Amino acid sequence: MNQPPINELVKKADCRYTLVVESSKRARELVAGAQPLIAPKDRQPVSIAVEEISRGLLSFHRNLEDEED
Incomplete structure (x- = not known):
């Protein structure tokens, strides 16, 4: 299976x-x-x-408030 390029996947995350x-x-x-x-x-x-991430079927975000502590 061809995986999506990392540059395309990083656009789905921060x-x-x-x-x-x-x-x-x-x-x-x-x-x-x-x-x-x-x-x-x-x-x-x-x-x-x-593949699920690449198709936009999953969403997520980092909780930056926890990282500041």
Whole structure:
């Protein structure tokens, strides 16, 4: 499966860190039994999570107030 370019994925998040954290969280949800939001062409949870993010099916934001403490 061709993965979307990182530059396109970063546009969906505020930075690469957020992208990595959120895609790994979603991959863990998929491993735990959550249903994919797409018809997966690949069985790898990380690939599914990245594809969901690339299609705009997941939204997230970092809580910057916690980082200031």
